[in-house]
Amino acid sequence: MPRPIVAPRSRPLCQICDSVINRRLYSTNPLLRFRNPAGSRAHYGKPQLGAKTAQPRPLVSAVLPTRNSNSTPGSRNIHDTTGERGDPVKQVPRAAPKSERAELSSITNMMTYLEKSKLKVVSDRRIPPEADVMAALQACYIVADYIMDDTVKPQITHMVNELDSTAAELLSLDSTSNSKSSELSEDTSAAAITAQVKQIIDMVSDTAYEVISHPNVFITSELLEKYVSVQARLGRPESLPQVFQLYASKPMPREAAGSISYAKQNPNRLANAIQPKIIEKALDTAIEAKNLDAAVGIIENSYSKKAFIRNKVVRQCALPLATFTAAPIAAYILATSLSGLQESMDNDTATNVAFIGILAYVGCTASIGFVAMATANDQMKRVSWAPGVPLRMRWMREDERAALDKVSCAWGFREKWRQGEEEGPDWDSLREYIGQKGMILDRTELMEGMDY
Template identity: 50%
Template sequence: MGPIGIPSEEMTLTALRAIAKIDVKPVPTDAAERRAEDAAAETRGPASQLLGLEGMDSKPGDAARTQKSPAQRAQDVIDKVSDAAYSIVTLPSVVITRNVLEEYVKLQARLGRPESLPQILGLYASKPKPKMASGAIKYVERNPSKADSAVDVSIAEAALDAAIEAKDLGAAIGILENTYSSKAYLRAKLIKKALLPGFAVAGTPVAIYYAATELAQLQHALEPRIATGFAFAGAICYVGFTATIGMVAHFTANDQMKRVTWASGTPLRHRWLYEDERAALDKIACSFGFSEEHRYGEEEGEEFLWLREYILSKSMILDAVDLMPGMN
């Protein structure tokens, strides 16, 4: 239980889970439902349908005709549940923790309402933290670029899958900008995946020099100082050459790429740092474009053209001709 006025994480999770228990039935979309709605529409005159005057007359039976259909009622329930969850997490005194964010993403994904996910993912990193001071709540500003403000990969993937399932390209790009593209995510990736290898690279020359010194003691043809220099130079060249070839092979591999690839000349460090963003864009392009591989690149429409330009602005190429089947 947190201080008075500041809900604890358990309280927030309980509220969200209580909302999630509401029975939300899927919106009817079967043929029978559509035929029933079409039949009801035919009972109204063309003029009434056009002008929306069905409720102007007070004839018996009009009230039944103006009632909402099951699909509309289900839609209203979904909207109310989604709005209630949004109201909870956006309260100034509510702290959006990792568990709260995960629960919110799960709820909106089940409802098929990913529109608010980009904003909530942004609030996870930037929302001022409430703090009790002298019996009143004060809000401490946060740095959204800190590594500990990064969204977990599992939550980012769940949010992106929800936007793709709902066929909401705007929400998908917004989720991408607040997760894989954010400074916090990139800094967290550097700390988790590059810090230890960096220490290893920095310590390699020291280890090689120590090994060369020990090897120099096993021979008597040269002075130990000269033998140490020869052994150190040979070992450092071998390790450096082998490591360089391995890094180039690793960072230029494109077997995991389907439609979105790196533009020629993109630095290797940039490719490694933004690989998760490229993979997410690849997933989006495959989901919103044609599923047939032989039709890649034939998509039309303002939305997909915008996606193509957006990918190009990220030093990436959608459907590079030289990497398409039969062209490489």
């Protein structure tokens, strides 16, 4: 017999409103999408009594490439790094954490997510694996990217308005500030919300710094790049010069017989050179934040270091040096072949004359090319070399000069006809610093309209 038709049960008005709000949040912010074990979307707000709370899990799993001993100049690996006595640094292999997803539906979940990721690194008594450190920095980047997104700024403001007691403890908000905020007007409360958002940004930045500066963490190039990405997303370049210094001089942790010892690093090694793309990203972050001290500190701890200069010489001079070494052999073989094409003198004399002529031509041409490359100034805008600086030093320190030129153009006047009229303590300090580096800021004969 046919089944009787049962009328659908009417849903309460609150449930209908909640479902509409949830659908809007899911459609505008993909970071807030997660499902429960039954396949239905989870409900926003505080968990109900007796319900199991979903554990925070990172949105993106850190997949780290395996590196062997055949690394390029400038790459660092804790497994092939040696201490002062030459013994390798040992690390106990551990399994990488599983791929997880984070719940960013409230300030409490964000702070708990960061705290758990940090504790995996800080609370570990052994040398933490690179995967755990990368996962902690990735968690900082996910929260930073979520907070700094303009499309979710209203949601962040709504979250701050509904801070619970747990979030207040994690944000270190004292009772006096809470009591005062309840008595403020609407304009003052809006300013307080902005201050609390800045406090969240500071906490994310401090968490990333605590992870990267932990004594048991060996800073690799991949970790440094991720840390720079976090601070660049937050717009906080203040700690980048110090982290660049730690990258080259931080003692290397070594684990043996259940205890950890620290070996001193040589900051002038080729492996301690920072990659140019990381330096450029950090310098752009300092320029966007209008932080002159951070910009100069980044240049001082990257381009000015001997490790970077030596790495540049190895990378860019390997092929020319190999060609220069093989040039005499190739010239002698060519001279021997040419000596058989003439009959005016004996073969030995003709071979010697042709050999000397070929070497003289190659040597003169290479010298002229090097002088032309080292003395080129078309790329110089405001910072140029002082007279008397050797050509080899100009070539090796060209990246440092270009970075100072970029900083000078960012802090000075944009109009060319006004350049050279800048005043102020910051500009005077920058001019003096550039002068100490063997360079000149706004050289008169190179300025527009002053070449006569």
